[in-house]
Amino acid sequence: MKLPSRKRCSGGFEIAIAAWIITAITMGCGIKAAPVPPNRSSLTTVTALKGRLEDNRVTLTWPNSGGNASYLVLRATSDPAKPCPGCPLVFQTIGTAKIDPATESVTYSELVASGFVYTYKVQPVGSAGDRGSDSNMVVIDRSAQ
Numbered sequence: 001m002k003l004p005s006r007k008r009c010s011g012g013f014e015i016a017i018a019a020w021i022i023t024a025i026t027m028g029c030g031i032k033a034a035p036v037p038p039n040r041s042s043l044t045t046v047t048a049l050k051g052r053l054e055d056n057r058v059t060l061t062w063p064n065s066g067g068n069a070s071y072l073v074l075r076a077t078s079d080p081a082k083p084c085p086g087c088p089l090v091f092q093t094i095g096t097a098k099i100d101p102a103t104e105s106v107t108y109s110e111l112v113a114s115g116f117v118y119t120y121k122v123q124p125v126g127s128a129g130d131r132g133s134d135s136n137m138v139v140i141d142r143s144a145q
Contacts, residue, residue, distance in 0.1 A: 043132030
């Protein structure tokens with residue numbers, strides 16, 4: 001006994017399903033670009049950091065720029081008795097300088113030991129805790145003292 005033969009579809013249904021799946025995968029959830037961070041006023045980078053040594057105290061000063069909530073003060077200490085040519089400076093945060101809106105400059109000072117070379121820089125900090133670019137560096141050489 002011979003079974004009746006089945007007729008196959010011409011393939012239109014399978015093609016439509018495949019096209020729908022490909023469209024669903026490539027369309028995703030409808031988001032077409034990476035998320036954009038919220039607009040914030042840019043932080044003002046310090047370009048005029050200055051330092052001076054009086055007795056055993058280093059005093060750093062720089063202009064008070066608008067838009068920054070505070071500044072991180074960073075220092076790298078190197079020992080000239082153990083030179084390391086080509087080694088990068090390793091900076092550590094040593095303090096935070098708060099801004100007084102009534103003054104035109106910001107000041108930070110600390111006591112330092114003799115026999116070392118100290119390199120300083122500052123970073124602006126915004127009200128949301130975001131950090132700006134590094135300032136210029138100031139080198140205080142106490143290696144010969």
